[in-house]
Every structure is written in C-alpha cells, then in structure tokens.
Amino acid sequence: MSCFFQLLKASLLAGLMLLFTTGFSPSGAVAQENQGKQIFVEAESFADLGGWKLDTQFIQQMGSPYLLAHGLGKPVGDAVTQIDVPAKGVYRVWVRTFDWVARWDASGHPGSFQLSIDGDLLPVTFGTQHKRWAWHDGGEVQLDPGKVELRLKDLTGFNGRCDCIYFTQDLDVQPPQPGGVMSSWRRKQLNLPAETRQVGPYDVVVVGGGYAGMGSAISAARMGCKVALIQDRGVLGGNGSSEVRVWAKGNIRRGEYSRIGEIIEEFADRATKSPGTYEEFGDSLKEQIVRAEDNIDLFLNQHAFDAIIKDQHIQSVDMLNTKTGEVVRVAGDRFVDCTGHGWLGVFVDADREMAEDGRMGMSNMWAWDEAKTAQAFPQTPWALDLKMQDFPYPRDHHGQWFWESGFDKDAVGDAEGIRDWNLRAVFGAFNAMKNRDGAADHRNAWLTWVAYVGGPRESNRLLGDVVLTQEDVVAKRQFPDGFVPSTWSIDLHYPKEQYAKSYPDNPFISKAVHDNRVDRTFGYPVPYRCFYSRNIDNLFMAGRNISVTHQALGTVRVMKTCGMMGEVVGKAASLCVQHDCSPREVYEKHLDELKELLRLPGKARRAKPGAPISIDPGALPEAPAYGPFTGRDPAKMKGIVVDDRNAQTAGKWSAGRTGGKYIGYSYRYASPNSGASAKYSIKVDQPGRYQVGVRSAPFDNRSTSAPVQVICGDQDVTQRINYQGTQDGEFVPVTIVNVAKGQSVQVLIQSAETKGLIHLDAVQLLAQ
Structure with missing residues (x-):
C-alpha cells in the first residue's frame, strides 16, 4: 500500500510557484515535510467531492472549510483524490472531525464515515468521538512510495464531516489543534509562501455576495468603479440563493427615489413559496449578471477572514480560497461589509452591538414530496425525540421559515451548533412522519431537500452616524438622506410558547410578532447614514448588519430591501472615488449629487466616476412613486x-x-x-x-x-x-x-x- 503527495525539490518549487501564481495545486491542498515524515491533506481539496458538500459557514469558528456528508439519510458518494507518498514507512493516520450530536449526549453516531487508502478501509470509524472539532486517531498504516487513492466513505447520509487528514511517522505525537483561520501550523503544513500574494488596489471591495453585496458591486461598477466582490460560497444570493431558499421580500421601486431597486429587479428570484425550488432562485442568472460587468472581479469560494487597518482606515482584506487553501490579500480604497454577521467590521473593530438576548435565530428550511411507492427512512435515535403533535405539520410539503432556533445562543461563536440543532429538529420531525405516529399517512413520503446552509437573521449590527429605531420607522421620522424604502413590518421572531415550554433550552419553532404600524405599502425611507461606519472612515455596510436597533432590524432585514441598500452604497462609493472623500463626507458635502445619481435608471453607467452618463438599452421606465394604484386614480x-x-x-x-x-x-x-x-x-x-x-x-x-x-x-x-x-x-x-x-x-x-x-x-x- 502507498499513500500521499511527494514533491521532490524540483516539483516542490514548481508546485509552490503554481500555487503562488494561480491559487491551484494539481493535487489540492496537500503538503509534506521532513522528507515525508509528515503529510497533510485538506478534505476540501479532494479532486472529486462525490456527494460531499463543501461547508464554509463556520471557518471563523473552527479554522477551515470542511466536507459535509449531507445525504438526507442516504450515504453520499465517495469523495476521492490521489496523492503521492514520498517514502516507505509506518504512518499514524489522524482525521480532524467530531461526533456532531455528542454535545447533547444523544444516542448513536449519525456522522460516521471511514477512510479508504488504496482500496483498503481503515478499521476505525470516524465521527464517533469528541464533542468538538478534534483529531481522531485512525491507527497505523504501512505505506509504500507512489500514487495512492484516498476515499472518504460516508456510512449514514446524516452529516458526517471531515476537515483534514494528517499522516505522520512520529507515531507517538498527536498533531496540535490548528487554531484560528489559516493558523501558522496549517500554513506550514500547506507549504504556503511566506509572502501573501496581493491583488488590487480596487476602488471598492465588497465582502459578501448576497442581495446587498450584489447590489453594492453592480451599482458601483456601473458608476465606473473597479470592484472586487468576495463570496465564500460557490453561488451568489446569500439567503436568496438555492442553498437557503428564502424568497426575496420587500417592495422596490417606490418613494421619492423610485429608481432604487431596478438593479435588484434584474436578478431577484421569482419563488412562489419559501422554500421554493432550486430553479426559482436563479443562481446562474445572478452570476451571469455580475460577470457581465467588466468592472467587477468576482471571487467565488473565497472567504474573507482578516483585514489590515491603519489609523481607522482599512487597507486590505485577506481571503482564503476555500478549495485550495491559498491566501490572497485584496487591497482597496473603500470597503463594504455585506457579510450579514458584520465580519469585516469585527476584523477592524468597528463600533457595533448585538442584542444581549431575544435575538432572532437561524432557520434551516426543508421540503418533502410523495413518491408512487413506499419509501424507507432510517430511524434517528440521535435526533430530537418528536411525535406528530410536537411540531407544526409541514404545510404544502414545506418546513417553512418558522423552523428556527438559537434565540439566546451565541449567534456567531456557536453558529454550527445552532445549525446542527436545527438539523436534529428536522430529521426528528421526518422520523415521526415516517417511523412513528405519522407512518400510516406518509408511507410514500421522502425528503427532497433540507438546507444545510443556515439562514441567520440577527447577529452583529455595525453602528453609523444614525442608529435607526423602531420609533423612527413608525413615526416616519424624516431624514434628509432617507432613500431606501423599507416596506416590511417590524417583524421580530420569538420562540413559540408551546415549544419554548417543551424545549426551554433551545426551542426550534418560532412565531413572528409584527408591529403593523409600519407603512407596508409605501415604506419608510431608511437614511444613508445607517450605511457607513461611524469610526472606520472607509467602511460602508449594507444588509442586515447596518446601523439599526434590534427592533428596527425587523423591518430592514428582508432581501430586496437589503439589496436596495447596496444600490445606494455603490453610488455613494463612486462619489467617494470622484471626490477622494469619505462616506461621511458624501453626506456632509455631496448629498445633492448622491440624490441625482439615485434618480438615474438602474442601467445607467459611466466609464469612470464623474464621467458622462449613458443609459443601456432596456432600461426600465420610472415607476410611480408609490407603485401602481390599488384604488381609484x-x-x-x-x-x-x-x-x-x-x-x-x-x-x-x-x-x-x-x-x-x-x-x-x-x-x-x-x-x-x-x-x-x-x-x-x-x-x-x-x-x-x-x-x-x-x-x-x-x-x-x-x-x-x-x-x-x-x-x-x-x-x-x-x-x-x-x-x-x-x-x-x-x-x-x-x-x-x-x-x-x-x-x-x-x-x-x-x-x-x-x-x-x-x-x-x-x-x-x-x-x-
């Protein structure tokens, strides 16, 4: 038997040069040191992921992307790669993983998987130890030099996970915990170059590719800015992508600046339910529209994890290629935090706050259908112990928005735990439908989709010169820079009482409490001063991490509204470029210019900030200030x-x-x-x-x-x-x-x- 990636001196230099210049290593993120005594493989670098999913949601918490066996109860196809082993010897195998239900002392090991080396399965079953990410000892193997195939073999289809694999000839030494994102230990294992490659500088660097990030990037690019758009997933849209499937809500194209929203109209989903179908969310259309902009460099599968700041001015962000492990530094003049969690603001210590308790949670929606014949579903003793009376029946074959938990949990530090609790709730509910008191009525039922990417609603909010309040919205307080119409009611989620009583530590079903004093038809114009940081002089924000209170977040957080924030930010950023000024100075000195830009069609563009404006063919006609009449004209x-x-x-x-x-x-x-x-x-x-x-x-x-x-x-x-x-x-x-x-x-x-x-x-x- 032989195993892993050998780089002789010449090939080592060539491989590193390739990694440095292109971010791609032919055999993935694999390294060896001490002439083969240690070999390191990142699971996300496998050449063929098979049925395993690349999970990038929790890099800040556990240090890396990882592979997830999300098979809805059916084992997924093997993830496969080939490596070279440089030297013959006995190696101890370590796999970084954990038993994802052990933190709740649940029965069974739903995340079980095995490792195959050149067709031979190790006798150890991984995913059966530890309550947190840790090294699982796979025992000793004899390896011969040459090419070797590795396979991750899922055993359950219930969300086994693998971060990395480590081979060492130091048989008595356990590898250290890798630490934070791209820790020095992990960088050493990957043989990453000492100097980080830099790209840019860009006029505008947008971090986060949801509706707010897309709106920011497209708006700035059409106003002549050179833009970097960084997204840690392989698709755009965030909560409005096929991975999460929250339909886009919030009325657009209304109010005094009724052109705002025309860019969002170009790519907004057409889902008729939430969750909708994969096709309704138009992932490919979103990417097509972004890539059509010559001024945008799109960085998919890139996770921004750090930033360099000097004198309260951001100089660059570092992003991790979630497939190859390469780190690239993106330099820019202005930055936009569209991460939802306010991550960029956290990196640079922007003024921020998070509700101490009573926060809205994370949802993981799901869907099922009926086959023509009976369908089996495994027993789930590790899931929540549910009967049909313990959860709302999934109306219309959908587990909807209210499958939500994590209200008083750490929305950032324990995000993976919140997501995993949601999965236990969903699988426990479907087990009740299939194997318990709902079995007679659901013989032909089968799971078609469960979101493994969470839909979080609330965490960090970055503070600007205006912190919008509930009273501002309800009383329609007028600000001179009120631009973005928020038409959603103040919609705050809390645990539904019966589930709070049954599961007091972490209820999994929510209720929505609405303040219906909000003008849902015409909207409240959210001020521009909520869209930039009050203490970081070149940081904008758009999306659910803007400068609002917990209560006001209830109205501004829906996707189309967040996207319109991005349209305003993009145009404001172009004025920053044109006048070499800060976001605050746009308000203080150039507000009338911003208003004029906001009256332009969404398909207006110019070669550079300050240049003459042209209008693309197909520009939408200006909408009435309050949309079409519903009563008499x-x-x-x-x-x-x-x-x-x-x-x-x-x-x-x-x-x-x-x-x-x-x-x-x-x-x-x-x-x-x-x-x-x-x-x-x-x-x-x-x-x-x-x-x-x-x-x-x-x-x-x-x-x-x-x-x-x-x-x-x-x-x-x-x-x-x-x-x-x-x-x-x-x-x-x-x-x-x-x-x-x-x-x-x-x-x-x-x-x-x-x-x-x-x-x-x-x-x-x-x-x-």
Whole structure:
C-alpha cells in the first residue's frame, strides 16, 4: 500500500510557484515535510467531492472549510483524490472531525464515515468521538512510495464531516489543534509562501455576495468603479440563493427615489413559496449578471477572514480560497461589509452591538414530496425525540421559515451548533412522519431537500452616524438622506410558547410578532447614514448588519430591501472615488449629487466616476412613486384630488383597504382624541371659487362630527363633518373658498373632540 503527495525539490518549487501564481495545486491542498515524515491533506481539496458538500459557514469558528456528508439519510458518494507518498514507512493516520450530536449526549453516531487508502478501509470509524472539532486517531498504516487513492466513505447520509487528514511517522505525537483561520501550523503544513500574494488596489471591495453585496458591486461598477466582490460560497444570493431558499421580500421601486431597486429587479428570484425550488432562485442568472460587468472581479469560494487597518482606515482584506487553501490579500480604497454577521467590521473593530438576548435565530428550511411507492427512512435515535403533535405539520410539503432556533445562543461563536440543532429538529420531525405516529399517512413520503446552509437573521449590527429605531420607522421620522424604502413590518421572531415550554433550552419553532404600524405599502425611507461606519472612515455596510436597533432590524432585514441598500452604497462609493472623500463626507458635502445619481435608471453607467452618463438599452421606465394604484386614480376624478399620501401627518394613523372604495393606495384612520392630525397644502394654478371636500368612509365606526379646518389667505373656516358617508364613499363638502392665482389651500384634519374614528383618504377642490 502507498499513500500521499511527494514533491521532490524540483516539483516542490514548481508546485509552490503554481500555487503562488494561480491559487491551484494539481493535487489540492496537500503538503509534506521532513522528507515525508509528515503529510497533510485538506478534505476540501479532494479532486472529486462525490456527494460531499463543501461547508464554509463556520471557518471563523473552527479554522477551515470542511466536507459535509449531507445525504438526507442516504450515504453520499465517495469523495476521492490521489496523492503521492514520498517514502516507505509506518504512518499514524489522524482525521480532524467530531461526533456532531455528542454535545447533547444523544444516542448513536449519525456522522460516521471511514477512510479508504488504496482500496483498503481503515478499521476505525470516524465521527464517533469528541464533542468538538478534534483529531481522531485512525491507527497505523504501512505505506509504500507512489500514487495512492484516498476515499472518504460516508456510512449514514446524516452529516458526517471531515476537515483534514494528517499522516505522520512520529507515531507517538498527536498533531496540535490548528487554531484560528489559516493558523501558522496549517500554513506550514500547506507549504504556503511566506509572502501573501496581493491583488488590487480596487476602488471598492465588497465582502459578501448576497442581495446587498450584489447590489453594492453592480451599482458601483456601473458608476465606473473597479470592484472586487468576495463570496465564500460557490453561488451568489446569500439567503436568496438555492442553498437557503428564502424568497426575496420587500417592495422596490417606490418613494421619492423610485429608481432604487431596478438593479435588484434584474436578478431577484421569482419563488412562489419559501422554500421554493432550486430553479426559482436563479443562481446562474445572478452570476451571469455580475460577470457581465467588466468592472467587477468576482471571487467565488473565497472567504474573507482578516483585514489590515491603519489609523481607522482599512487597507486590505485577506481571503482564503476555500478549495485550495491559498491566501490572497485584496487591497482597496473603500470597503463594504455585506457579510450579514458584520465580519469585516469585527476584523477592524468597528463600533457595533448585538442584542444581549431575544435575538432572532437561524432557520434551516426543508421540503418533502410523495413518491408512487413506499419509501424507507432510517430511524434517528440521535435526533430530537418528536411525535406528530410536537411540531407544526409541514404545510404544502414545506418546513417553512418558522423552523428556527438559537434565540439566546451565541449567534456567531456557536453558529454550527445552532445549525446542527436545527438539523436534529428536522430529521426528528421526518422520523415521526415516517417511523412513528405519522407512518400510516406518509408511507410514500421522502425528503427532497433540507438546507444545510443556515439562514441567520440577527447577529452583529455595525453602528453609523444614525442608529435607526423602531420609533423612527413608525413615526416616519424624516431624514434628509432617507432613500431606501423599507416596506416590511417590524417583524421580530420569538420562540413559540408551546415549544419554548417543551424545549426551554433551545426551542426550534418560532412565531413572528409584527408591529403593523409600519407603512407596508409605501415604506419608510431608511437614511444613508445607517450605511457607513461611524469610526472606520472607509467602511460602508449594507444588509442586515447596518446601523439599526434590534427592533428596527425587523423591518430592514428582508432581501430586496437589503439589496436596495447596496444600490445606494455603490453610488455613494463612486462619489467617494470622484471626490477622494469619505462616506461621511458624501453626506456632509455631496448629498445633492448622491440624490441625482439615485434618480438615474438602474442601467445607467459611466466609464469612470464623474464621467458622462449613458443609459443601456432596456432600461426600465420610472415607476410611480408609490407603485401602481390599488384604488381609484385621483387624476381621473373631477377637480383637484389629492391623496392622503401627500398629506403631512402627526400622531398614530393606521392604514386600511377594506372594501376597496378608497382613493390612490389606501385610506388611513385614527382614534378619537388621540392627537392624530393631518395637513394638506394644495397649490392652485387657476384662480376662482372652489368647493373643498374631504373623502368619507362607509363605516359605522367613523365619527359623525369631526372638525376640519380650511385656510386660504385670510379665510379660516372650521366645520364639523360626518365621515360615515354612503356605501360608495363620497366627498363631504366642508366650505367654499376664493383662491387667487398661485395661492395655496390648507386643509387640516383633526381628531380632537370627536366620537368614533376619523378618516383620512383624499381632499377635493372642485371649481364652482
């Protein structure tokens, strides 16, 4: 028998040069030292991964990517590679792995696998020891020089995992724990060059390839910036990719800057469910759109793990090739943290915070289907011990968003544990369906998909010059740099009570608690000052790690909203390049220029920042400020009709659409004596006499006597009106005013001294 990778002096030099210049080693990330006494193999470097998956989610926690046997209960195909053994001898084999359910003292070893060396299986079964990542002793083997085949042979299909394999002729020495990401020990084993290869400098370096990262990169590139986009997975989209399958939510293309969202529209998924199907998420389309931009260098399967900073100014980030182990330094002038967890901000000690408790968790959704014949599923004694009554039945064959856990766990440091608990919940539920009290109804059921890449919702939030609050959103506090419309309600997740009682340490089913005071139709414009760091002078952020409170995160965290943040950041970064200024100075000195860029079509572009703008063919027409009308169009009605969207409001108003008899987009209502008020200011071009009317409502709970004040010049009239109206609704006359050319009419709606709700829908000026 022979095993592993030999590099004689000449081939060693050639191999290192190839690794240095291209990041690719023909036999993968394999090294040997001391003339063959030690040989090291990274599992992710295997030439053929077979059915094993490359898992890159937890590199910051355990130091490396690894291979995962995610087979949904069926053993996956072997991962295979060939190596060269330089010298004959007896080697001890060590495999870095662990028993992933042992931390909960669960029965069985679902992550079991074996190692085959040139067709001979080692007698040791790996994945059966240790509660955390550690070296598992595989025993001694006799190896002869020459080429040798290695195979990772999965035994269960239930998420066995392998980080690396180590052969040593020092039979009594156990290798050390590798330590952090690309530790000195691991670098030595891989024979990585002492000097890190550098690329760039780039105008903008974007870390994270989800919706926010794609929006940032494409927007900056089309404005003439040279962009690096770094993504640690092999696909783009983040939570909106086929790996996680959270459908993209949040309304786009509305508000004062209704062009924002046009870039997101180009690649957003068309899923009709969450989780949807693989095809609906369009991984290849996302990559195609990014690669079509000449100004973007796309780095897939690259994990940013460190950064160099001087005087609160980032100079570069280091990224690890998750397949070859090569480390490359990416130099840049501006950086955008779109990692979700705020990793880049962590590396450079940006001001940040994380909710101490009550954080939203991580989801791992799943799906099943019905075959024409009976389907077997293995017993899962190591999974959560569930019966059908212990979990929500997967409606529509989908385990949806509420399969979520980790609420008070370490969202960053124990992310792998949270994901693994989710897997125990999913497999325990399907075991109940197949092998317990649900068996009679699910003979033909089979698992079609379970997300092994987690969908986290909350962790680090990086702090900017504005920290957006729940009250800001609900009260629609106006900021001069409010650009990105957030149309999701303040949607916070908590453990559902019955599961919190049954599994108090880590409930696995959540509930959503909504603050419905958010204007979901038209949105709240999130300010630009939430998108850059207050203490790192060249750091932007976009996505769920922006500068908001825990409560405000509930509305901004959905994918299309995050993507629109990226569009704003990309254009702001181009102004930083054009004026050699910081993100803060864009707000202080160049805000009007940013506003002009945000009014451009998504397919606007220029050769470099500051150059003339051109518009690509196929640019979308500008959308109405609030999207298409859902009620009657005020422009098609008699007289001058002004919708409530154009009124200045104070106090608490609730939106409604019941009956569909409203003007524009919706109506609003407020409680009596609540302090709520609204003011219309209507400029009239043609002088004359005008009857002023307010829209009523066909609801019995509306006030029959509410004050409305009309002011025009020295005319000041207050009348009490009946808002209950007729079944079709109507404009109730208030008064008649004489209006001079260019004069404005003010109409004030008040809740004081009323009984019943006051109604806010539209005001009409009708020439007499």
